[in-house]
Amino acid sequence: MLAMHPTLLVGPADWDPARMPKDEFLARIAAFWRRCPSAGGAIVYGDRAHHAELAYLTNLTPKLEAALALIPRAGAPQLLLGGGVNMLPAAKPLTWIEDIRPLRNAGKAVAEWAREQPGDAGPVLIGGPSMPYALRQDIGKGLGDAIEDKTSDLSTLMRRKSARELAAIREACATLAAAVAAIGEAQRAGVGATAAVLAGERAANRRGAQDVRTLFSLDGGRSLRPFDTPVERAVDQLQVYVAVRQSGYWAEGFAALTASALAGALQAGRVLHSVLPLVQAGKPCSEVARAVAQAIRPKRPHPVSARIVGNSIGLALEEYPLITAECADKFEPGEVYSLRVGFAEEHTGTAIVSAMISVNEDGNELLWPHAGATT
Amino acid sequence: MTFDERLAAIRGNMAEQKLDLLVAIHDGAHFIETPNPVLVLSGFKSLGPAAVVLRRDGETSLIVTPAWDAERAAECGPTLRVVAADDVVDGLQAALGNGRVRNAAIGIAGLSAAPWAIASRIAQTLSQASAADDAVFDAAASKTVDEIANAREATRIAELGYARLLELARPGMSEDELAVELKWTTRTLGAEDNFLLLCAGPRNPAVAPSNGRKMQPGDTLVVELTPSYRGQLAQICRTVVLGPASADLKDKYDLLVRAMNEGIRAAVPGVPMAAVCRAINTVLEAEGYGEYCHPPHIRRRGHGLGFGSIRPGDVSLDNDTMLAEGMVFMIHPNQHLPETGYLLCGEPVLLTAQGAEPLTRRQAALAAIDL
Numbered sequence: 001m002l003a004m005h006p007t008l009l010v011g012p013a014d015w016d017p018a019r020m021p022k023d024e025f026l027a028r029i030a031a032f033w034r035r036c037p038s039a040g041g042a043i044v045y046g047d048r049a050h051h052a053e054l055a056y057l058t059n060l061t062p063k064l065e066a067a068l069a070l071i072p073r074a075g076a077p078q079l080l081l082g083g084g085v086n087m088l089p090a091a092k093p094l095t096w097i098e099d100i101r102p103l104r105n106a107g108k109a110v111a112e113w114a115r116e117q118p119g120d121a122g123p124v125l126i127g128g129p130s131m132p133y134a135l136r137q138d139i140g141k142g143l144g145d146a147i148e149d150k151t152s153d154l155s156t157l158m159r160r161k162s163a164r165e166l167a168a169i170r171e172a173c174a175t176l177a178a179a180v181a182a183i184g185e186a187q188r189a190g191v192g193a194t195a196a197v198l199a200g201e202r203a204a205n206r207r208g209a210q211d212v213r214t215l216f217s218l219d220g221g222r223s224l225r226p227f228d229t230p231v232e233r234a235v236d237q238l239q240v241y242v243a244v245r246q247s248g249y250w251a252e253g254f255a256a257l258t259a260s261a262l263a264g265a266l267q268a269g270r271v272l273h274s275v276l277p278l279v280q281a282g283k284p285c286s287e288v289a290r291a292v293a294q295a296i297r298p299k300r301p302h303p304v305s306a307r308i309v310g311n312s313i314g315l316a317l318e319e320y321p322l323i324t325a326e327c328a329d330k331f332e333p334g335e336v337y338s339l340r341v342g343f344a345e346e347h348t349g350t351a352i353v354s355a356m357i358s359v360n361e362d363g364n365e366l367l368w369p370h371a372g373a374t375t
Numbered sequence: 376m377t378f379d380e381r382l383a384a385i386r387g388n389m390a391e392q393k394l395d396l397l398v399a400i401h402d403g404a405h406f407i408e409t410p411n412p413v414l415v416l417s418g419f420k421s422l423g424p425a426a427v428v429l430r431r432d433g434e435t436s437l438i439v440t441p442a443w444d445a446e447r448a449a450e451c452g453p454t455l456r457v458v459a460a461d462d463v464v465d466g467l468q469a470a471l472g473n474g475r476v477r478n479a480a481i482g483i484a485g486l487s488a489a490p491w492a493i494a495s496r497i498a499q500t501l502s503q504a505s506a507a508d509d510a511v512f513d514a515a516a517s518k519t520v521d522e523i524a525n526a527r528e529a530t531r532i533a534e535l536g537y538a539r540l541l542e543l544a545r546p547g548m549s550e551d552e553l554a555v556e557l558k559w560t561t562r563t564l565g566a567e568d569n570f571l572l573l574c575a576g577p578r579n580p581a582v583a584p585s586n587g588r589k590m591q592p593g594d595t596l597v598v599e600l601t602p603s604y605r606g607q608l609a610q611i612c613r614t615v616v617l618g619p620a621s622a623d624l625k626d627k628y629d630l631l632v633r634a635m636n637e638g639i640r641a642a643v644p645g646v647p648m649a650a651v652c653r654a655i656n657t658v659l660e661a662e663g664y665g666e667y668c669h670p671p672h673i674r675r676r677g678h679g680l681g682f683g684s685i686r687p688g689d690v691s692l693d694n695d696t697m698l699a700e701g702m703v704f705m706i707h708p709n710q711h712l713p714e715t716g717y718l719l720c721g722e723p724v725l726l727t728a729q730g731a732e733p734l735t736r737r738q739a740a741l742a743a744i745d746l
Contacts, residue, residue: 002403003422004568005403005404005405006405006568006569007405007407007570008571008584010569010571010584010585011555012549012555012587013551013586014586048404049402050404083583085671086580086711086717087581087583089580089583090581093586093588094586129490129491130492131490132488132490132494133487133489134487136495195563198559198563201559205556223443224443224444226422226567227562227567228567230565303442303443
């Protein structure tokens with residue numbers, strides 16, 4: 001889900017080798033080479049907004065300036081980081097890569113590095129679609145415009161989470177639960193809408209969240225909005241969306257918070273639970289989308305979940321595959337999904353509820369239960 | 376200047392450049408250094424990629440993704456035609472009549488900073504378009520009355536945030552913990568975002584984003600607090616010592632304050648921005664710090680404040696932008712000195728007919744936290 005993107009990422013992002021040892025990153029790189037045997041190296045782009053692939057290979061979350069990782073088939077990788085040379089010390093704790101240099105004349109720097117690589121095979125690009133147009137053109141010129149983009153190959157590898165990744169997501173889910181509980185508590189205490197949402201953000205921060213993003217509704221869930229300016233009035237039903245990031249990994253959830261049981265939220269919760277068994281290794285993702293559409297009829301789906309009822313989640317809030325009726329992918333063991341069900345009905349109520357769920361060999365596990373209507 | 380008057384000026388620029396249509400694009404990843412032509416033209420701060428099509432007669436279409444955010448976009452004004460889209464390029468093509476503008480003269484703003492996945496498709500679709508960033512941003516060099524009011528409020532929030540920092544910052548607390556707490560504080564005060572650079576050390580090489588380092592007694596803590604209120608950023612740059620400040624540090628900080636005040640005095644309508652930078656440098660050069668007035672020690676002495684337009688640009692020797700009333704920008708001598716490391720000292724100013732008016736209530740002064 002999209003929420004408002006902050007201008008600078010504020011929150012703990014240091015590399016913790018106890019949580020994610022260097023060997024795990026090296027194993028990911030090795031897996032990528034196996035998937036792309038003809039690649040002569042990899043140029044990996046990441047910025048504040050789009051850096052899941054970069055973080056997957058280097059642990060680096062660029063808080064401020066964009067970065068390029070230059071990863072050779074053999075030998076030590078380099079990180080080129082935007083900003084001056086005097087900014088580099090601050091980036092050192094964020095990554096296992098030791099060779100960090102300023103990112104200057106990107107096209108020239110990348111072309112020189114590519115020339116230094118042994119063999120005839122050229123490097124491939126990862127994260128190219130997110131590169132600013134001017135930078136992508138610059139790099140394309142430097143490499144003769146022949147560079148192949150392999151972002152989707154790495155994305156495929158990123159779908160299956162390791163035990164360590166799953167541990168981080170579980171932690172994020174616990175923080176999500178704490179945030180939603182704090183919002184519910186504040187809402188029941190009668191505080192203003194934004195004060196309630198900020199209470200949730202604070203709860204997440206206090207649990208060490210790296211990032212927190214929220215949306216909320218002032219019209220009973222019909223539309224969602226980001227925090228703009230304080231809203232003093234209390235809202236019942238307070239429909240919220242909360243995304244928290246912990247140790248690099250995201251968890252997200254919707255909750256319809258109200259002082260009295262809400263028929264819409266209860267119904268949405270029932271639909272959500274009814275489709276969870278379809279999240280099984282080997283089953284098509286599209287079945288879930290179709291089952292949700294079928295189960296909510298004749299109600300209208302909420303615009304937020306009308307087309308996409310869920311997605312893989314991890315280092316990015318929204319990873320592929322997206323769960324739609326047209327999705328051709330199947331669930332695989334080790335994946336983690338965010339699923340949502342929403343109605344938009346004037347008479348029976350509007351509500352969106354969601355769940356975080358992991359796929360295992362013989363079923364699934366609910367990582368974050370939807371809150372539904374709380375009393 | 377009002378929003379409508381600015382829009383009229385932009386349409387005037389279109390007429391001058393013989394443009395029938397102006398297309399603006401932004402990816403929704405709002406950044407202090409990247410101007411946002413969609414925000415300038417519509418007043419809308421989007422969640423996702425968004426575009427604006429402005430016709431010379433003033434008809435304005437706003438293409439919004441995700442589609443479910445269209446209702447919020449419609450709050451920006453009754454005359455705005457909002458197009459809800461799942462894909463900004465598809466939405467843009469629909470707004471342009473799916474190819475019916477082939478013979479139109481089209482200017483495009485924001486393309487070079489847009490992500491390749493979006494920009495390459497737009498460049499293909501509008502292959503006849505020319506870059507028209509100046510048509511938008513030249514007219515947005517001075518802020519609107521609303522933006523100025525928002526900059527004042529953002530400054531007020533920044534100063535309150537700084538007061539909170541002085542209460543919180545202690546040895547043993549990590550930079551990240553302090554930064555997160557300050558971001559939350561400024562949100563409770565009404566800031567929807569905060570470009571918050573904060574770091575500490577015995578001798579900082581620069582100001583950088585916070586990390587997990589725990590602050591130590593004797594550290595110099597440097598902070599750029601930059602809240603955004605209703606999409607308008609304002610910044611204060613401050614330096615704090617954890618413990619008593621040395622005489623040398625006090626002396627050097629006073630030098631920076633003097634340099635800043637010379638910069639503020641030099642900022643008057645009708646002079647080039649470079650003159651402000653030169654005024655600051657002159658004070659430092661007189662004290663023997665000439666070599667520190669250039670990269671890698673210093674890149675600029677201030678900058679414009681977005682999120683919409685970042686004009687009048689950097690306070691640097693190569694910026695010949697003529698200063699005009701209504702401009703809002705930072706003047707910060709922020710300087711690395713060999714004796715002290717990097718120090719921060721800066722105020723947001725509004726340019727009036729009388730000169731640069733600092734928006735802060737209290738000017739930067741070296742603070743020492745009693746341990």
